[in-house]
Amino acid sequence: MGAAELRNYERELAQFQLRLGVAAIAVLVAFALLAGRFFLLQVVQHEVYRAKAEDNRISIVPVPPNRGLIVDRNGMVIARNYSGYTLEIFPRRVEDLERTIDELSELIEIQPRDRARFRKLLVETRNAESLPIRTRLSDEEVAKFAANRYRYEGVEIKARLFRQYPHGDIASHVIGYMGRVTQADQERLEAEGAYANYRGSDYIGKAGVEASYEDELHGTTGFEQVEIDAAGRGIRTLSRTASLPGNDVTLTLDIRLQQVAEIAFGERRGALVAIEPSSGGVLALVSKPGFDPNQFVDGIDPQYWAELNNSPDKPLNNRAISGLYPPGSTFKPFMALAALQLGKRTPRSTIVDPGYFVFGERRFRDSKPGGHGVVDLHKSIVVSSDVYYYQLANDMGIDAIAGFMRHFGFGARSGIDLQGEAAGVLPSPEWKTKRFRRPADQRWYPGETISIGIGQGYNAYTPIQLALATATLANGGAMYKPRLVSHVDRARSGERRYVEPELTHKAPLRAEHVEFVKRAMAGVNKEGTGARAFAGAQYTSGGKTGTAQVIAIKQNEKYEESKVAERLRDHSLFIAFAPVESPRIALAVVVENGGFGARTAAPIARTVLDYFLLGKVPPGMQAAPEDEDAEQEGND
Numbered sequence: 317m318g319a320a321e322l323r324n325y326e327r328e329l330a331q332f333q334l335r336l337g338v339a340a341i342a343v344l345v346a347f348a349l350l351a352g353r354f355f356l357l358q359v360v361q362h363e364v365y366r367a368k369a370e371d372n373r374i375s376i377v378p379v380p381p382n383r384g385l386i387v388d389r390n391g392m393v394i395a396r397n398y399s400g401y402t403l404e405i406f407p408r409r410v411e412d413l414e415r416t417i418d419e420l421s422e423l424i425e426i427q428p429r430d431r432a433r434f435r436k437l438l439v440e441t442r443n444a445e446s447l448p449i450r451t452r453l454s455d456e457e458v459a460k461f462a463a464n465r466y467r468y469e470g471v472e473i474k475a476r477l478f479r480q481y482p483h484g485d486i487a488s489h490v491i492g493y494m495g496r497v498t499q500a501d502q503e504r505l506e507a508e509g510a511y512a513n514y515r516g517s518d519y520i521g522k523a524g525v526e527a528s529y530e531d532e533l534h535g536t537t538g539f540e541q542v543e544i545d546a547a548g549r550g551i552r553t554l555s556r557t558a559s560l561p562g563n564d565v566t567l568t569l570d571i572r573l574q575q576v577a578e579i580a581f582g583e584r585r586g587a588l589v590a591i592e593p594s595s596g597g598v599l600a601l602v603s604k605p606g607f608d609p610n611q612f613v614d615g616i617d618p619q620y621w622a623e624l625n626n627s628p629d630k631p632l633n634n635r636a637i638s639g640l641y642p643p644g645s646t647f648k649p650f651m652a653l654a655a656l657q658l659g660k661r662t663p664r665s666t667i668v669d670p671g672y673f674v675f676g677e678r679r680f681r682d683s684k685p686g687g688h689g690v691v692d693l694h695k696s697i698v699v700s701s702d703v704y705y706y707q708l709a710n711d712m713g714i715d716a717i718a719g720f721m722r723h724f725g726f727g728a729r730s731g732i733d734l735q736g737e738a739a740g741v742l743p744s745p746e747w748k749t750k751r752f753r754r755p756a757d758q759r760w761y762p763g764e765t766i767s768i769g770i771g772q773g774y775n776a777y778t779p780i781q782l783a784l785a786t787a788t789l790a791n792g793g794a795m796y797k798p799r800l801v802s803h804v805d806r807a808r809s810g811e812r813r814y815v816e817p818e819l820t821h822k823a824p825l826r827a828e829h830v831e832f833v834k835r836a837m838a839g840v841n842k843e844g845t846g847a848r849a850f851a852g853a854q855y856t857s858g859g860k861t862g863t864a865q866v867i868a869i870k871q872n873e874k875y876e877e878s879k880v881a882e883r884l885r886d887h888s889l890f891i892a893f894a895p896v897e898s899p900r901i902a903l904a905v906v907v908e909n910g911g912f913g914a915r916t917a918a919p920i921a922r923t924v925l926d927y928f929l930l931g932k933v934p935p936g937m938q939a940a941p942e943d944e945d946a947e948q949e950g951n952d
Contacts, residue, residue: 697836
């Protein structure tokens with residue numbers, strides 16, 4: 317019995333010693349692994365983890381650049397920057413956005429429109445690090461939030477640069493506006509390899525010159541190395557690479573002339589484009605109604621955005637480059653020039669105008685009942701005889717008309733440095749074949765050519781095309797590409813880069829034919845359809861009135877403006893250049909539903925020319941637009 321107990325004891329002791337040995341080996345192995353891991357981390361991979369620790373301690377913060385200024389040809393600032401404070405929410409750091417906004421509203425005034433704008437931005441810019449709930453905070457509001465900052469996780473005050481347009485809605489379609497960088501913008505910038513330069517930038521040019529010259533205006537983003545605490549707050553700046561401001565852009569536009577033109581329009585809808593014939597520089601580009609680009613600066617109010625989009629007047633549409641209108645009788649000087657060039661008429665060619673032109677079974681009426689009697693080519697322009705051009709169009713044929721009009725840019729984009737330009741419609745059999753699908757609709761009928769001759773039918777051109785064609789005529793057939801920018805001043809080097817005039821086409825015209833048409837257009841403003849509007853002018857000018865139908869009138873039906881709804885009334889048009897001897901300006905005016913060109917469009921042109929040539933300021937424009945920082949920085 318005792319021996320058995322002794323043997324069991326020895327066996328248990330042996331088992332215990334075995335277990336102890338295994339445990340000791342396991343402990344030694346574990347310590348060896350720990351020592352090896354410690355050696356790996358502290359010695360072998362020391363630099364790797366040192367860099368990671370440094371990254372956790374240091375944050376790279378982008379420094380957005382100052383945006384370049386936009387100034388007019390006389391140095392008047394029309395787009396500049398100002399600094400301000402915004403109250404920003406970091407959505408990914410806030411658990412309950414609505415509750416946070418409610419609590420903030422107890423401290424700082426947050427209006428319903430601020431909430432609506434924030435929600436709109438939240439949807440449109442989902443990847444944004446922070447979004448403003450309030451902008452342009454006062455010093456008192458900044459101090460109040462700073463004292464209570466600890467209460468609001470994920471909410472901070474930021475100092476930002478904002479765009480300012482001191483002239484409000486003047487030239488709004490030229491300047492354009494700024495908007496938040498959206499997901500679509502990010503994708504485009506990434507595709508272009510430019511997204512890195514927009515780190516820290518919340519806004520980008522969306523329209524007008526702000527968009528067309530974004531690359532020049534934006535500048536180069538800098539960065540700061542900032543030491544941060546455990547909560548991610550900056551403690552001190554370790555190093556800084558300065559951002560480079562954007563380049564300043566100087567326009568060919570005269571903002572005072574632009575203001576004169578817009579005042580002359582009043583509340584009417586329409587467009588005006590004025591061009592310097594010898595260079596293509598755009599002196600004024602009006603699209604009415606416009607909008608206030610300042611409303612877009614810190615995120616547009618959804619209500620204002622809805623008003624702009626839902627308005628029947630389409631204020632966001634740039635009518636000057638995308639509005640399509642029949643040219644009406646403003647087409648006739650170009651038809652007359654075509655007739656001379658192609659040998660279809662001579663200056664002495666006459667017809668008898670009885671007030672109508674019969675083609676087949678259809679009678680095409682003149683705007684003057686009873687007609688104009690005996691009409692030669694000069695008189696046809698001065699009194700605007702429809703019958704003369706009905707017959708001329710029939711004699712020329714559509715192919716000859718279309719071929720000649722291409723020399724003046726009709727039916728083709730001008731190439732102006734703005735986005736969204738329309739091509740217009742220069743009718744031809746080839747165009748009609750492409751335009752319509754049914755074979756019956758594709759056929760060109762001779763009767764359609766008749767209406768083309770007086771600027772009706774399928775004719776549809778933009779105001780800038782009309783202005784460019786007029787400038788080309790005034791310039792003897794030399795066509796310069798329209799441009800809005802005169803030069804760019806580079807912030808880095810101080811170098812000035814000029815946008816040189818670009819001669820895009822030289823129409824093969826005989827000088828005597830051009831002079832004949834220009835003299836006839838001068839006659840329009842002396843004794844013709846534009847005489848009343850230009851009575852007493854102290855300079856010589858050439859012009860042509862035009863009235864374009866909006867709705868077709870039946871053959872035996874008389875058009876009575878008072879019985880037609882306002883938006884269905886005829887458009888009023890006028891083209892002009894001055895002085896006749898050496899044209900310095902050419903323009904086109906379109907007033908939607910304005911009636912006779914002599915009554916509505918021609919007086920607007922007169923006002924613009926009076927200011928440009930004589931410095932005559934119209935009523936309602938008593939002084940120059942304020943710029944506080946300028947010193948510091950009849951029938952057709």
